[in-house]
Amino acid sequence: MNARLPYLRTSVRTGFWLGPGIMPVGAITLSFIILYLDRRFIGAHAAAVGWLVPTGTEGTRPGLGTIAYIDR
Numbered sequence: 001m002n003a004r005l006p007y008l009r010t011s012v013r014t015g016f017w018l019g020p021g022i023m024p025v026g027a028i029t030l031s032f033i034i035l036y037l038d039r040r041f042i043g044a045h046a047a048a049v050g051w052l053v054p055t056g057t058e059g060t061r062p063g064l065g066t067i068a069y070i071d072r
Helices: 004-014 018-042 057-071
Strands: none
Touching: none
8 A cells, every 4th residue: 555655646746637637627617616706796786887788789799890800
């Protein structure tokens, strides 16, 4: 048992899978946190921030047109 622990620690430390394996878990966790914060705080105070109010397709079209124009 004592020989396995240093081997396992070295294997985890030198392996290339640990960093890329943690990133998706962190991204999913962060997405849930941001959705919670958005529903908890921004949803109640969206009217106070004028540019944050959802407008539907009428408000999306000029924004996408601006992005398409800048991309040229």
